[in-house]
Amino acid sequence: MVRDNRDSNAIDLSINVPPDQGGSTYLDDDGRLKRTGTVWTASAHIITAVIGSGVLSLAWATAQLGWLAGPVMLLFFSIVTYFNSLLLATSYRAGDQDVGKRNHTYMEAVRAHLGGFQVKACGTVQYLNIFGAAVGYTIASALSMTAITRSYCFNTKGKDSPCIISNSPFMIAFGVLQVILSQIPDFDQIWWLSIVAAVMSFTYSSIGLILGIAKLSENGKIKGSLTGVHVGTGPGEVTQATKIWRSFQALGAIAFAYSFSLVLVEIQDTIKSPPSEYKTMRKATSISIAVTTVFYLSCACFGYAAFGDEAPGNLLAGFGYFNPSWLIDIANAAIIIHLLGAYQVFCQPLFAFFQRTATAWFPGSEFVTKEIPIRIPIQGYEPYKLNLFRLVWRTFFVVVTTVIALALPFFTDIVGILGALGFWPLTVYFPVEMYIVQKRIPKWSTKWIGFQILSVTCLIVSITAAAGSIAGVAAHLKVYKPFKS
Template sequence: MEKKQASYGKGAARMAPMEVSVEAGNGRESDWLDDDGRPRRSGTVWTASAHIITAVIGSGVLSLAWAIAQLGWVAGPAIMLLFALVIYYTSTLLAECYRSGDPETGKRNYTYMDAVRSYLPGTKVKLCGVIQYANLVGVAIGYTIAASISMRAIGRADCFHYHDVRGRSGKDECKSSSNPYMIVFGVVQILFSQIPDFDQIWWLSIVAAVMSFTYSTIGLGLGIAQTVANGGIQGSLTGLSVGPGVTSMQKVWRSLQAFGNIAFAYSYSIILIEIQDTVKAPPPSEAKVMKKATGISVATTTVFYMLCGCMGYAAFGDAAPDNLLTGFGFYEPFWLLDVANAAIVLHLVGAYQVFCQPLFAFVEKWAAARWPDSAFIARELRVGPFAISVFRLTWRTAFVCLTTVVSMLLPFFGDVVGLLGAVAFWPLTVYFPVEMYIVQRGVRRGSTRWVCLKMLSAACLVVSVAAAAGSIADVIGELKEYRPFSG
């Protein structure tokens, strides 16, 4: 099956004939081909929603209590709601760019970069590619770190329970490193990375979406239970207080990093077009289906985020941890924490694939265009949902190994999450969707709509730069005391 990911830059000229032949090479009506000659898409509002929820309700939800703790009861929920509205709006703009021209019969843009290429100059296409794929690598690293933290939490909860029933503390015996868990997660990803593309992982997204709701619900329940045990709601209107252990500058940096954490928690625009390309052909148009799926997903996740973040802050106050489910001061009921953390791991297995498939497909399509007669690249062995070629096995395995090693070098969950959210938020979630929409709809320069769109983009740029600065400051602080591979 033809991969959905397009190339850019140097390989684009070679690939143009291939794309033309796919678009125009099959004009006959068929029960199993779409209007572009590719196998008929079967995605619906619900499968698209599952993909989005898998991408959105990820490890980011675990850091929201910490983010609200930095901002307080007033600014925290307000900023979370503001991010939700901005991301929903810009996602609807981006959904309009799936087809060039007519929304039902226009040329399809199979990837985010294809859409940028259709509307914006070549330099911006290359810039988009660098930012998008660098961010996807970063997401893979962040998810590996998050999965290892949850796996280690399962081991620690079981260890503490074992020693507790024997009347011992187990404090020293239960220490462990994240590195072995990262390796285990990497091995699992090597296996699942042999699934060729989005069409083949819809079932993995549905499982991952269910796991998202599972651990979010458990986190919410534990937050409520802890709040009741405390005898009241913790926290303050302005968040973390300056005082012993927290300087005024640290307060500023952490508040800015909180913006990045919230942005990361909602990040999915970089794969929106790829998800939209799984939706079955009109009527209704793919854009209408995707807008509905986006509305359902953003509303659902915002409710969960508000509940989990706010109840986590209510339970812990200013001491809220950067990973909610590993920050509880107790390990009982240990089985419930095990279920929650196992659900996180299962979710991240699917989320890793949802985010990495566009990068996998891009490299493989570029290689196929560069060496079209190579059996090393083209020859495949299909086993169920897996399509194994020597090149795919080699390149995807190398990628997973690289992200695993980097994760072992930098296991700073909260800092990595904040930095990723900050770096990707403005260019991929706001700037490119706004610019493409202006070109597509012919929004007149200087008009009210043009000014409003530009002001939105400028405001989000300021937020993104500030959040990145806060996250970088924290990473630098962590590196001063960290020894590589110490876990």
């Protein structure tokens, strides 16, 4: 039996090690199971987390900001995310990047470098953001399922058919699938799901891009303006107040599209070494952010050029349900498959935290710690180890997120709030502060002042984005009846 005793929340990592092979074949430098991640699996995890359903709202966000501010803000968030991701990656090991003590989670990294109240603050923000992402993904997947069903309805019953379809059954179906997938024990075992999800994200992003280019070619001109949606009283125009709130909300949508910092440390913890995890993570981050930035700029700009001020909150919705309906159906199916994986990539850290906590509080409870082997009728596969606490806790989590999604299915607004709440603390503040402590950067030095300016600037952006998204939710609640989407 091997136990990690370095902190009070450690899990009992019991494994059977053949006496003739020794523990080194199966165990890592700190007694945990060996990691197998590479730059490619890490890139797949990141792309799965980053290129999510948020890409579909970027054309709408660009329409609110215009040709001048839209691309600039996309590049701004890309650069800030990349820079701060490198800072956060240095905090994975305390001290030396090759042999320092490993921090397996974001919270452990904050505890090792900052400690005190900031650990609880980090955990609260991180896990609330993960919870919110699960709600957002449930809503987005249901919208895609509904779109496919309506497309089939129109093509079989005719264009004039109302084809009124509720999102609710699809949210429930997505929840049922997540209950099953959530029983995968840990992050390192979902690498295959991330690769599938990453492929799907490229699929629907590419289709959205191709359709945008085709629409632009059909129009024969580039739509949009330097300042975005026009203020006025004419068709498609908005009031000055609405323009401001939507511009703020657009910032939140862009921030959400780039959010993966909340699971960066957990992804880094899947990477094998040598070389040092930081070197591999730096390559994976560079590859992933470069790829996603090109995709985001392309989808946002071509989508805005094709639709102008009328760019929809979901880019695929702008092409309707006809010609070519089969291609749009493929894109929506890819979104659903991608979100099945993205849900797990985001939620695994939260699942693991509660399981660690329960194990630390009730070490003698068989309900919490006992694993029941279940034989899988496939040759070469080890028995699946069923844990009752994992089954109950993760099922409960999925049920709660599904119920909230059923009650508040405002995808664009939810996306904006999530992006705003998680961007500054998780992507900027904690990585900056941990780097300052780790590198012993003197207070009031030029580098320290530069970091603080970056942090304050991003805080202002997060506050304005949150304000815009909350205003959007408030507007929807005035006319919306819960559970009747």
